[in-house]
Amino acid sequence: MSGTYLGMPAFPQAAKAATRDTRLRANLRHATHTIRDKRARAVGELDDWAVLREAGKRIKDRTLRHLDTYLLQLEEHVTAAGGTVHWAADAAEANRIVADLVQATGETEVVKVKSMATQEIGLNEALAAEGITAYETDLAELIVQLGDDLPSHILVPAIHRNRGEIRDIFAEKMARWGRPAPEGLTDRPADLAEAARLHLREKFLRAKVGVSGANFMIAETGTLVVVESEGNGRMCLTLPETLISVVGIEKVLPTWQDLEVFLQLLPRSSTAERMNPYTTMWTGTSEGDGPRDFHLVLLDNGRTDTLADEVGRQVLRCIRCSACLNVCPVYERAGGHAYGSPYPGPIGAVLTPQLRGTTSAVDASLPFASSLCGACYEVCPVAIDIPEVLVHLREQVAGQPGHRAERAAMQAATWLFEHPAALAAAERAASATRALHPRRLPLGPAKAWTETRDLPQLPAESFRSWWQHHHTEPPTPPEPTS
Amino acid sequence: MRVALFATCVNDAVLPRAAIATVRLLERLGVRVDFPEQQSCCGQPQFNTGYRHLTEPLVRRMERVFDGYDHVVTPSGSCAAMVRDNYPRIGAKAQAEGRGDELARAAQAVTPRLLELTEFLVDVLGVTDVGAYFPHKVTYHPSCHGLRMLGLGTRPLGLLRAVKGLELAELPGAEECCGFGGTFAVKNPDVSAAMGADKIANARSTGAEVLCGADNSCLLHLQGMLRRQNSGRQDAPLRAVHLAEILAATETTPWSPA
Amino acid sequence: MSSRDAILARIRAAVADAPEPPPVTRDYRTAHVDDDHAAVVDLLAENLADYRARVHRCTEAELPALLARLLTDHGSRSVAVPPGLPTAWLAAAEGAEQHLDDPEQPLTARQLDAIDSVVTGCRIAIAETGTLVLDAGPGQGRRALTLVPDHHVCVVGSADQVVASLPQAVPLLDATRPLTWISGPSATSDIELDRVEGVHGPRTLEVVLVG
Incomplete structure (x- = not known):
């Protein structure tokens, strides 16, 4: 290689x-x-x-x-x-x-x-x-x-x-390494296997x-x-x-x-x-x-570093079967090279950052290379909870420098969710201006979203507002049918 | 039986129809539903992006807000999975960090009472036929968290099969992720979109008019792609609709598009 | 500090605070088939054939003639013979020159490469x-013997050698012997994850079940 x-x-x-x-x-x-x-x-x-x-x-x-x-x-x-x-x-x-x-x-x-x-x-x-x-x-x-x-x-x-x-x-390169490929090599798998047999036998x-x-x-x-x-x-x-x-x-x-x-x-x-x-x-x-x-x-x-991590150490159970790669929707579309190591796919996304650390751009991005769909965990023969380890490693990466804007956004979201009155006000403001919201946005995460997807059309009122203004108790609440 | 609705932040602010439908459906089935207005978000976006500590106040809030209810019902598989799978982890990690068992106890208090809508219908109310009417061809996408983390199994399809007038088409590659994945959708937009495009192509191949799901965050992503694709299309547009809206529809109060 | 000591020290530090994991459970099945020996042998034949081994069944008396025919049908003019192979087995194989792998003067890899077939027994199936x-015991030979020739005929000499499952097989085997487990002829899934038979090991595997 x-x-x-x-x-x-x-x-x-x-x-x-x-x-x-x-x-x-x-x-x-x-x-x-x-x-x-x-x-x-x-x-x-x-x-x-x-x-x-x-x-x-x-x-x-x-x-x-x-x-x-x-x-x-x-x-x-x-x-x-x-x-x-x-x-x-x-x-x-x-x-x-x-x-x-x-x-x-x-x-x-x-x-x-x-x-x-x-x-x-x-x-x-x-x-x-x-x-x-x-x-x-x-x-x-x-x-x-x-x-x-x-x-x-x-x-x-x-x-x-x-x-x-x-x-x-095979046709182009075998000769440089030893016995050339047979003349007129076809793309039948059996013929390709035969070419490999002949090429390597002498070695x-x-x-x-x-x-x-x-x-x-x-x-x-x-x-x-x-x-x-x-x-x-x-x-x-x-x-x-x-x-x-x-x-x-x-x-x-x-x-x-x-x-x-x-x-x-x-x-x-x-x-x-x-x-x-x-x-x-x-x-x-x-x-x-x-x-x-x-x-x-x-x-x-x-x-041994991986072994010291109480969540991450489960990755050392891996027997390198690759079942997780074969069911991974991200691997299927991104291919193995994008993972930047000999260990691609879901297991690579949790193994590589633990073996190499998360300082390089590719290694720091690996824990995020998953939609957390859980198909990998389901097929893993030694039950490595890959989504759990991914989230654990995300925490590690998010704590590194370079995540200021994201952290601020997450903090703002938590603040808003901690203040439902403010949340309701924000929802009202958003609904009131909804006719002005564009379908595409030019920057940041919004751009990443709107390149392929429309933003949702915001509702005329939030659920919260509907509940306050339109919901009426059922006339005679009967006992449930259970 | 005291039942509370956990609407979820996405349904509250962006897609309220699913939450409204959940209320109407449950009331039709004779369940009195409360909406404690101090509720907000389960904290999944923060947690899954690596900001566990920012999730902690929301764990406490969930516990406070839903204290005293027998069941907390949510029309969202992924929010239910967040509470059930990750709240205990958040509690355990806080303990491991030497911060006592207060979070673990909060998690323990709310976790067992939180149910996804189809679990509540089938397991608690014991109903499969909810008396709904929905005369459309529908295909169902079982979102990953409902499918694999909650193990909803046949519950959603069983409910759909009992809907009068509904023609159910099997979705090829149903168990495959749609590509939403929370912040994954913006951190890895190309892979996310490629997954979404395949999901939609599979849904279109069924000839269904409606792509049904039980998780509005996935449907937000799929509907966003559908709207982009549908603009300029001549054939009947496919639209993403939450399961609760289908189950809430009846002959007297039929479903109508937004 | 040597790397050995450093690694061991790092391991000890890494798990010092880790709780003792739950005990190992072995409540998996000892076999997935009923305890009917004839059916077990049939299953062996079926599974070998499923992975493209050619399976033959015969009595002990028929074995020499069958082996001779298999070598003839394959066009073999030479056959490698492990020490300890029952002499009767190849008594009828007159068309193929027999090369005994003498421990004192073992066949070289190149000699083996020029030999058409090899006939061996096995430890269990x-x-x-x-x-x-194969555990390199009498009649099985060293590992290279069943590897380099392109045609391997393996005799399961008696139904007693057939076990149902891995949990039944593993305790019978001696870890100190060199072991070769063979499940069908050489194969690969490396081209489009589709299985094709025949790469470096024997491309033809014939199995004779005696009894």
């Missing part, structure tokens, strides 16, 4: 362009609606979904409350099984650790399994700066990498591209170093779990001599048994499958099977 | 999800 999120504009500006991009809108609508319906069916097959969801939530909450204990257990068991555990406080330290490990092997290229943690820390760019090429091997990540693009979805980073665009990217066979993340880490056994679909994950986790996994500290689960919950919750929420095609589980190293060298890099990078 | 679990 050579693109960058640095200097992204605030969400509303980026989204404005996206809402006008008819091809992007069509791609996103098609993809999100396809998966939305499938997810509902896959979840509907399990009549104990609500119970599983509660179990998942509680397991995660318990883990987070005792995270130190479980991480130490994990470290002990990974180490006992022949792995090496590293701890990285931030992105720079994680990148340094990985670059040093790769350089110690003498290799200058690595194959990568799709991983949100390595996107978050910008590992590919950091490795490139050290002369190490990282090849993305997940189909969608490959599309993004070849297209010199940025990911726009957690599960399907190239969701903003349709099959025709993917065909063009898998020669790779000496693999880099991955993990979906789960089991404290009591030291086992790491990667779920995937294509088999590129298995290639990267199995064929190289050295495997380096960069994993957020919140991905630990206490017990092996916990997998029976999360392997039901994740695939159905994510790809809407009963089970994803491939899941790999490994514990340290195994004689004669897979990498001889295994390194686990445990990543903080803002997670 | 999970009906509700249509999943085969």
Whole structure:
């Protein structure tokens, strides 16, 4: 990935362009609606979904409350099984650790399994700066990498591209990275998948170093779990001599048994499958099977700050399924890039400002990138109340400098609502002048409203006034019919 | 049974027809309704924009104004959800900030008694057929807060199905947000408008004359878009109408456009 | 202070005042199907087929002939064989040259890439999800073996290996072994979130249910 999120504009500006991009809108609508319906069916097959969801939530909450204990257990068991555990406080330290490990092997290229943690820390760019090429091997990540693009979805980073665009990217760009696309490549998904297979096979066979993340880490056994679909994950986790996994500290689960919950919750929420095609589980190293060298890099990078926030910490339950993106009406219309981080959509709007803070324009705008419709909370398999966290973060942003006018308006509104006599007078004045009110206004929030919507025609009198002047008690108030 | 109307600030100042209709409907059903005039706003705009502290006096006001009523009925799903979901949070946060339990107690006092109109009709009065007459083709948008936070479920559609003369058309993508979202509508106007345009296109696809909702803040946004779209249109205009107005209409006092 | 100590200290400070969360509840179902083993095996077959695995059923006596036919039908001239695979299984597969993955001299990735098929057993199979679990035990081989060849024939040697659900499967598995869970052939949803089969892993998965 050579693109960058640095200097992204605030969400509303980026989204404005996206809402006008008819091809992007069509791609996103098609993809999100396809998966939305499938997810509902896959979840509907399990009549104990609500119970599983509660179990998942509680397991995660318990883990987070005792995270130190479980991480130490994990470290002990990974180490006992022949792995090496590293701890990285931030992105720079994680990148340094990985670059040093790769350089110690003498290799200058690595194959990568799709991983949100390595996107978050910008590992590919950091490795490139050290002369190490990282090849993305997940189909969608490959599309993004070849297209010199940025990911726009957690599960399907190239969701903003349709099959025709993917065909063009493969035909034009594959040759620069290795084996060219077959002559006469069509836009049939099966042909595109075949092109990716041929392009990457040589890289898998020669790779000496693999880099991955993990979906789960089991404290009591030291086992790491990667779920995937294509088999590129298995290639990267199995064929190289050295495997380096960069994993957020919140991905630990206490017990092996916990997998029976999360392997039901994740695939159905994510790809809407009963089970994803491939899941790999490994514990340290195994004689004669897979990498001889295994390194686990445990990543903080803002997670402990999030953990300290009593409302915000629930976001650390996230298992990166992306169900919230797929049902989000804002994501569907704004696209993933507008969120300015590898974590787009509702979860990104609550995760990114917690991991990165709210100082940049885009990060400060993210908590407001939601109509609070609650569709995300409804589908979340670990019951993260995203609207609650959004409002909590809005409070944080509203307390920062630069909100003087808004604060004054809100204070004025509260004052008016605290003085109903003044409110009534204001209503009378507004009604009296209603013939003079324009339908469009030139400035500020009123302009934002009236660009696409008429202002409401104010009534001849408020309800309050109607009640005082026209409402008469019913003649004989009978008892209610209940 | 003492019943108070919480009209809400939007209905009071901008769209009084829904509140008037609520009063007429409840009185027709034999319920004596009070309108305590010291009421104003639930504080949702402030709270959802990040000004929780500015909401606190309004929580106290709600508690004071509606003290002593058995039920407080409001024709607004989102204001009901604000009280029910967020007042307890406001109380809990004040407590966590070391400011005692006064707000928590105020929230606790008002929260359980506040009901959205269709909840009051169906759950308290036990009626589905309210004796209404509305000879129009109608499609219903279940606003998000009613749908997901309050869990109104089949209540609104059940009430509409029992209205004489009313032809109900199913709204495609009904559960999708209309794009209002309070200050979202002005902070993210382009996405908000794109969502609204899709909602309206879905409503038009049903051939309905009326896009009904139980939340006037959503209808304010949709009606604003409809008015902009309708100017210059040749076909029959679609209009947004609050559920209370439909339920209040009868053969002797029929609904009429503004 | 090392980053390890710093992170642990930050965690402890972050949750110091947090209340103890409610206890974990496990009142979810242990299975979503009735306790009828024949029906469970049928469900496995159905779910495997739903994700485009080719499912075959036979008796133990019919197995060698069936495996030979599957290799022939696929046009396989070579087959990788994990150590410990019952010799009878491939006794009739005369058309395909057998390459035993000898632990002393394992097949390289490039050698595997040139081999047409692989035949293995599995540890267990999970009906509700249509999943085969391999744990690198006898007759299953190391993980690369079932990954690089384009055609995987996986034998569920006895109905006893079939369980209904995840809660039934997880306790049977040994976390210290390398595990591969396979639910259908390699697939992707990366193009327009529509599922297509066949990317890097074996594009053809054939499952033989014996018994």
